[in-house]
Amino acid sequence: MQREEKQLEVTLQAILNRVNDLKTAIQALIAKLENEYETINWPTFLDNYAILSGHLTGLSKILQAEMAPSLRALVVLPLQLGCERDEALSRLTEGRVPACTHDLVPDLLRTKPEPQAEQRLQQFNHKASTLSYDTAQKQVAQFTKVVNHVWEIISKGREDWDGESMRSQGMQPTHSTGDTHALVTAVGTGKGLRPGLAPLGVGGGALGPRGPPGPPPPPGPQAVAMPKAPSAIKTNIKAANQIHPYQR
Incomplete structure (x- = not known):
């Protein structure tokens, strides 16, 4: 015990x-x-x-x-009821319950809602149970539409607020238009990838008013001349032509 x-x-x-x-x-x-x-x-x-x-x-x-x-x-019940002020009870409840009276005890020991609240709860439950499926779906769709509209308004307001706060704080933008154009030009025409290399156009000439166009490239694929390696097969064939096996 x-x-x-x-x-x-x-x-x-x-x-x-x-x-x-x-x-x-x-x-x-x-x-x-x-x-x-x-x-x-x-x-x-x-x-x-x-x-x-x-x-x-x-x-x-x-x-x-x-x-x-x-x-x-466990059962909780008051040991003494009275209208006189109880200092211990007032101190324990921080002054909310100065005395354990006959009117206060039913509210403190209540295990169910008040009759008025319980009646309204039953009315709401009955109304919800008798609602048809189509009507409930229409109400849900309407509520969803209202929520989405409010969400769009809040999102737009937040974007405007963030932009105004950045401008008011004097924050510099995190991107540069000039750098973006330079990057696009380098990817499209090759400008700036090698120092001293003019950007190439569609026809192979120089772009822009930088000077007269250069000479046209020779026809055919441009290959770099490489030194030829000595061929052992040619040497052997030549030697075979000079010394015939039937010549004495």
Whole structure:
């Protein structure tokens, strides 16, 4: 029995720590939204939301742990009800619950939503279940169209914003038009690949008003003259013609 009570105490303390961390993160996010709503950006909001998600995940792991006792088997009930102010309860709840009254206890121990909220939830579920397939598809298509339109507006606004921010910061462009034209000319005509080599045109002459065209190239393929190697076959044939085997 003492082991179970000790285990329950450790589990409740871990849950309480996680809940306090979650509460602190929620308070920080609310403070940012109320005080920094003009300067807060989307990445900062996502970072704070990721912190909340991490605390919720940790709390779920504690509740789903095998070593943790089943809290569903425990009963929570007030030991004393009264209208007088309870300082210990007020300090424990940070001033939100000053006294454990008869009107407050049903809300604190409620295991189901309020009757009004439960009734509206049932109405929404009934409306969703009676919706036809074609009507649902039309609504989904219309919603998708609206989302795509909003996405295009946001993307265009972001591109304009990035361009204006670069111009306002005086950032130099990362490309050069002159270098692009020089690269295209070098690929197309060979200009600038070798020093002192004029660019060639379609007919093989020089391009541009740099001077008179050069002499036309000789017909046929241009080959570089190479020294001929001595032929051993010719020498042997010549020697065979000079010395005939039937001449004495």
